[in-house]
Amino acid sequence: xxSPTVGDVYCIYSPLLKKYTAxxxxxxxPPVSKRSKGDAAILGLDWAGEEPLTPYGLQxxxxxxxxxxxxxxxxxxxxxxxxxxxxxxxxxxITPLSTEAPRGYSYGGWREGEQFINKIRWESxxxxxxxxxxxxxxEHAQIQIGEKFLTKYSSTADxxxxxxxxxxxxxxxxxxxxxxxxxxxxxxxxTYITGNxxxxxxxxxxxxxxxxxxxxxxxxxLYINAEGIEELVLNKGLMELTLAGSVxxxxxxxxxxxGESLEVTFFDQVPDFQGLDRLGALSLTNxxxxxxxxxxxxxxxxxxxxLWGKPGYISNLKCLEQVSTLQRLFLFNLFGFTGDQFPEPxxxxxxxxxxxxxxxxxxxxxxxxxxKNEPASRMFIDITQLRKPxxxxxxxxxxxxxxxxxxxxxxxxAKKAREQYKKTRGAIQGLREREAxxxxxxxxxxxxxxxxxxxxxxxxxxxxxxxxxxxxCEEVFVALEELLxxxxxxxxLTRKMLEVFEQARDF
Numbered sequence: 001x002x003s004p005t006v007g008d009v010y011c012i013y014s015p016l017l018k019k020y021t022a023x024x025x026x027x028x029x030p031p032v033s034k035r036s037k038g039d040a041a042i043l044g045l046d047w048a049g050e051e052p053l054t055p056y057g058l059q060x061x062x063x064x065x066x067x068x069x070x071x072x073x074x075x076x077x078x079x080x081x082x083x084x085x086x087x088x089x090x091x092x093x094i095t096p097l098s099t100e101a102p103r104g105y106s107y108g109g110w111r112e113g114e115q116f117i118n119k120i121r122w123e124s125x126x127x128x129x130x131x132x133x134x135x136x137x138x139e140h141a142q143i144q145i146g147e148k149f150l151t152k153y154s155s156t157a158d159x160x161x162x163x164x165x166x167x168x169x170x171x172x173x174x175x176x177x178x179x180x181x182x183x184x185x186x187x188x189x190x191t192y193i194t195g196n197x198x199x200x201x202x203x204x205x206x207x208x209x210x211x212x213x214x215x216x217x218x219x220x221x222l223y224i225n226a227e228g229i230e231e232l233v234l235n236k237g238l239m240e241l242t243l244a245g246s247v248x249x250x251x252x253x254x255x256x257x258x259g260e261s262l263e264v265t266f267f268d269q270v271p272d273f274q275g276l277d278r279l280g281a282l283s284l285t286n287x288x289x290x291x292x293x294x295x296x297x298x299x300x301x302x303x304x305x306x307l308w309g310k311p312g313y314i315s316n317l318k319c320l321e322q323v324s325t326l327q328r329l330f331l332f333n334l335f336g337f338t339g340d341q342f343p344e345p346x347x348x349x350x351x352x353x354x355x356x357x358x359x360x361x362x363x364x365x366x367x368x369x370x371x372k373n374e375p376a377s378r379m380f381i382d383i384t385q386l387r388k389p390x391x392x393x394x395x396x397x398x399x400x401x402x403x404x405x406x407x408x409x410x411x412x413x414a415k416k417a418r419e420q421y422k423k424t425r426g427a428i429q430g431l432r433e434r435e436a437x438x439x440x441x442x443x444x445x446x447x448x449x450x451x452x453x454x455x456x457x458x459x460x461x462x463x464x465x466x467x468x469x470x471x472x473c474e475e476v477f478v479a480l481e482e483l484l485x486x487x488x489x490x491x492x493l494t495r496k497m498l499e500v501f502e503q504a505r506d507f
Contacts, residue, residue, distance in 0.1 A: 004028055004377055007096050009045070009061065010088040011053040014113035015280055015303075016239065016261035017120075019048040020089075021113030022061065026096045030082050031376055038082025038376075041102045043075060044115050055092040063097050064115060068122030069178070070137055076115045078106040083380050085110050085352040087327060109328070109353055109380065121218070121237065125197045129175070133198065136175040143173050150174065159183050168192045185209065193217050205244075214238075215254075226251060238262060247271035263304065270295060280304065287312035287334065292319045301325055303350075309333030311358065311396060321347040328353035333401070335359065335392055339366020345374055353380045358401075361386035394418075397425075399479040408467045420457040421479060424450060428487050444496075447487065451497050454480060455504040468507040477501065 004025060011022040027041035044064040047053065064076045079102045084090075088110065122130065141152045146164030156179040157171060168188055171177060179201040180193060190213075193199045197218040204212075204224045213233040214222070220239050226232065227245035234241065234255040242265040253275035255262060263281035268288060281304035284290065290307060293316040302323050307314070313336035320326065321343045327350050339362060345351070354371065356364060364386035371381055385405060395401040400421060403414035427450045434441055458476050462468040468476065480501055484494045 002090065003030075004040075004082075004084050005093065007093045009053070009058060009091045009094060010084065011049075011091055012085075012088050012110075012112050013052075014048075014117070014261075015257075016237070017048060017113055017117050019050060019113075020052050021045070021116045022047045022053050022091070023111065024061070024094075024097055026077060026098050027079075027102075028082060037380070037382075040080050040082040041077060042080055042106075042110065043077045043096075043098045044111065044113075045097070046116070046119075048113070048116055052089050053091045058092050058094050061094070061097065064119065066115060066119075068118050069133070074103060075100055076111075077102045078104055078111075080106045080110060081380055083352075083376060084378055085327070086378050087350060087352065117237075121200075121220075125218075129196075129198060132175040145170065145173075152176075155179055156181060162189070179203070181205075185212065190214075193219075234262075241265070243271075247273055249273065251275075260301070268310075270298065277301075282306070284308065286310045287314075290314050290334075292316045296320065296322050304328045306330040307332070307334060309335070309358075311335060311392065311401070317341045318343065324349060326351055328355075330355045331357070331359060333358045335387070337363055339363045339370070342367050342370070344370055352378065354382070355380070356383045358385040358387055359383075361388050398422075399475060399482075403472070406467075408465070408469070409472075410465070410467075413461050413465075413467060416461055417458070417476075420454060424454045424480070425483055427453075428483050432487050444493065447484075447493075447497060448500055451480065451484075451500045452504050455501050459504070459506050462507045466507070473505075473507060476505075 006025055006028050008025045009022060011020045013020050022045040024043045024045060025040060026043045027039065029039040031038040046062045046064040065073055066076050067073050075098050077098055077100060137153050139152045142149045143152055145161060148161060148164060150161070152174065153176045154174050155176050157174070157177055158181040162182055165171070171192065178198055180189070180199060181203040182189065183206040185204055185207050193202065194216040200218055200220040202219055202222050206225055208228065210229060211231040212224070212229055214235050215233045217235045218237065219235050220237070222234070222238060222240070223242040223244065225245040226243045226247045228248070230248060230250055230252070232251065232253045234253065236256045238255065239261070240263050244267060249272040251273040253273060255276070258278035259276035260278045260280050262276070262279060263283060264276065264279060265283040265285065268286050269290070270284065278301045279299045280302065282295070282299055282302055283306040285308045287307055287309045289312055292314065296319045300323060303325055305326060305328070307330065309332060311333035314334045315336060317337045318341050326348050329351060337360065342363065356367065364383050368383050374381065398418045398421060400414060400417040403409045403417055404411055431443065431446055431450070435443055458468065481494065481498060484497050488494060
């Protein structure tokens, strides 16, 4: 097998573009140990073709220059782990086309022409809109809409802003607008989105519609509450779809090629619906139980499968052998399987990315052994956080279980967070029991003291190292909110206690 080297050019088929795109290795330091992933960099190239690139075309290649949206004529060059995905086609080797430092790290692995697609989409937008966007992106002028002030380069219009408008034409004051977040999709708003090709992201948290037709839009990403929708027509070029809410079994989803180039995200389970028979990528979060037999039957052409447990349990893992097209598999916080239930390498011939984290220790060790002979230069394998049965018992209901592996959080603080959660949960359960037995006690006052103690505990943890950032703050908030909801059905009381939390926290 040929060893990769600096200057190598590879091409890859892009399902969304329906063409081949190309890239070049500009740095290559292979792994020096089993724990090392090596160090490499890839440069996106300004080339696409109906057929794979041949050595005869190598001398004509040029770097892809990023100039869409807020990019300012830089190379599409990224750091990456040192492996070559199996489905990448080696073309030849030429002098590196870049000596610049990579602009960042590609956490999602090797690309499949995404930035080339972004370039094409950008160039398809009328020149006047692109020029106005570029000019406004450098302007810091404040624009008043109702009682709200926004900068001219604002990229998002939320429900509050939309309700402040007397007419949607006022949005023209924000030439960099690319995202709409709303609770309702009115005819006028749909007309605006359809008529503005810069709008590439829509978040629709409520609708009340039976049929939603977005075929005329230029969306890349769509989050939609699908409750009540019977028909959803998606636009050509949509890359990511998140379906929330209660999905009707009669829902039919229409999109070009039945979702071959689409990634869909669901919460907890994959609901019954019609369409997306050739779905390319599936992501499931907050999984408590998942049967892969159902997944494989419904989506037999998956290239990417990502499952996040709450933690949760997975069954029929062996069924993955039926998905011969699978290229990337990511499992996190999932249990209930053994090593011999995991498909062997020859059953997943296209698998090039295997990331298993927080899984049963016995299974993880067995899978490592099974895959140890796979060539490191052609496959990314990361199997970490192997859990013993006692860990699962201890952390099944711990919302801060992930803190122990975050770089900025010490193991001591992760343990303190877990213990404080257990203490707060016990206090709320005790209060609920006192209420059920009819004991006379000022429930609201006691609940408030529990919330204050919970908040002050995290204040104390955070005081020295300031590890609680945006994500951690949200997790602390959500954990408390869910505990409060186990105590009361009153939204008013829950909101009041969350206000106590906000007033007491100093992170």
